[in-house]
Amino acid sequence: SQQGEEDPQALSIQEGENATMNCSYKTSINNLQWYRQNSGRGLVHLILIRSNEREKHSGRLRVTLDTSKKSSSLLITASRAADTASYFCATVHMDSNYQLIWGAGTKLIIKP
C-alpha cells in the first residue's frame, strides 16, 4: 500500500498555541491535500498544495511541501477550541490512476 503516514497520531495543546502535524508519503505525487474530520462527521477539504508549490496559506492554515523529503506539514496558528478534530492528509499519485491515498490522521485536541 502507498498509504501515507502522519505524525503525531495525537496532539493536545492549549488554546491559542500553534499546532503542527506532519505527513510523509512514499512515491511521487501530483498534489497533496489536507482534510478535517470532526467527531462523527464526514471529512471536509481544507487545502491543496501541488507538487510544484512549496508553501500555501489559507486563513490560519499554512501548508508546506518538501518533495525531496516526501513530506508535508500543516500548521494551524492561534488554535481555537473549534479546531479540535482529526486531520488527514491525502496524496494524489500519477501512477495510481489519480486516486487519493490517505494517511491515518492526527487527532488534535485544543484545551480551553
Next chain:
Amino acid sequence: NAGVTQTPKFQVLKTGQSMTLQCAQDMNHEYMSWYRQDPGMGLRLIHYSVGAGITDQGEVPNGYNVSRSTTEDFPLRLLSAAPSQTSVYFCASRFGNTIYFGEGSWLTVV
C-alpha cells in the same frame, strides 16, 4: 444544495444478512466513490465510478457491489455481511481535485 447524502446513519446487521447503503449527490459530479474508515487507518477505497454506467474496484472491494445507473446515485451493497465489515462507510463525490464527503454510515455486523 444538500451535497452528498447517505443513508442510513446507523445500522446493525447479523452475519450473513445483506443490505444496501444509499448515496446521492446533487452537484452533478461524475466521479463518486465509497470508502471505509477503520480505527488507526486511513480511508480505504472500496469502489468508485467515473460516470453513469461505469464502476471500478478500489483497494478493498471484496464483499461489496456497486452500480451507477444515474449520475446522482451510487448505492453500495453488502452481499453477505461479515463481522470484518464492521466499519464507518463514507460516500463521496469529486470535482477536480476536491472530494466532498457524506456524513458517514456506522455499520455493525454481529
